[in-house]
Amino acid sequence: MSTLERPVRVAFILTRVQLWGAFETLVQAARAHVDVEAEVVLVDSPSYFQSHERATIARLLGTVRLRDEGWLREQIGMLDVLVFHDPYLGDWMEPGGLGHELVSAGSRVVLSPYALALHGSPEIRRMLFDLPFHHAAWRIYAPSAGQAEMFRSLADDEPDEARQRIRFLGYAKQERLLSSRTAQQEAKRLRRRVGRRTITLWNPHFPDADGTFTFATFAPLLLERAVRWPQEGLIVRPHPRLMPELESTPKGAASAARFRELCRTLGNVVLDESPDPAPAMLAADALISDVSSLVAEYAVLNRPTLLTVPPGGILINDPEGFTADLPRATGPTELTAFLDSVRPAATALPEASEVHGTGERIIDDLVEAVRAEQHQESTALAR
Structure with missing residues (x-):
């Protein structure tokens, strides 16, 4: 079966369960997409974050099945896209790390940031926008137009066409x-x-x-x-x-x-x-x-x-x-x-129509881009 005939295989890499809100609507859209096969992988969290029992995590994720790093290792060379919510991966993406092995075997790296971060210290800005991970990402789906521009400004050594990999299609956590x-x-x-x-x-x-x-x-x-x-x-x-x-x-x-x-x-x-x-x-x-x-x-x-x-x-x-x-x-x-x-808030939630559909827009854009690359590869091989 050619890559154009099989589903696009996407793994969402969840490093901290507290950030599930950054993924939920994307995972829902991916699972509903006829051209996507999606899995969620929970990897080891940093020890300085609050931990939660597995049963608590399962209740939060509902019907979403969690895979582990063992499963992910078995998929080396078979995943089209890895979606991350943050770039703080320690040695995971370094040579010898599991992430590095997956990318070396052809998986595309997508960053859909977990937050619209507001802290402006130079060190926080570097960590949020200017790590090697950011420059290596195949796609970055920024949570705001302003943050998309910030990512682009820090990639100003790239040609304009390459900087189009940075996009704003909505804020998934607001959705x-x-x-x-x-x-x-x-x-x-x-x-x-x-x-x-x-x-x-x-x-x-x-x-x-x-x-x-x-x-x-x-x-x-x-x-x-x-x-x-x-x-x-x-x-x-x-x-x-x-x-x-x-x-x-x-x-x-x-x-x-x-x-x-x-x-x-x-x-x-x-x-x-x-x-x-x-x-x-x-x-x-x-x-x-x-x-x-x-x-x-x-x-x-x-x-x-x-x-x-x-x-x-x-x-x-x-x-x-x-x-x-x-x-x-x-x-x-x-x-x-x-x-x-402080007074009681209105019970009805705002419409915020521009927020709704964020997950679908990101997954549609991702699939379209993968299919375009696969078509180019298929055309090149046929010559």
């Missing part, structure tokens, strides 16, 4: 947030669990390399507010690196234990460490967050957001302007003013 029935059902359960008229979601991050860390400032302020205003609900959803990093030292572990205990004892606070952030976002009437991709994702809901920043400020990379008009807080005054303004 998933608006379309996932499972996430919407979980959000209703979460709202019932919190049981308050208004609910605010707090998304604290782990310390940056320069020590920037707002958790220590805002944790006591928010928990004190929860005590004084029991009619307000709070969902705390830490970045999946935050608690593991805190718990990596004796002092941090004691702090994390106290924080968990306080969350347990307050009836209007829920500490959400599940693998999926979407239910918490849908359940919340407002968001308080460090500079994070969740800010851009949450923006599609048209609900209030407060940015928490250190007193010295923070570098932001935001060509779309998601953060331009957001209020910012460095301490209690701005935090109190924001929380005082």
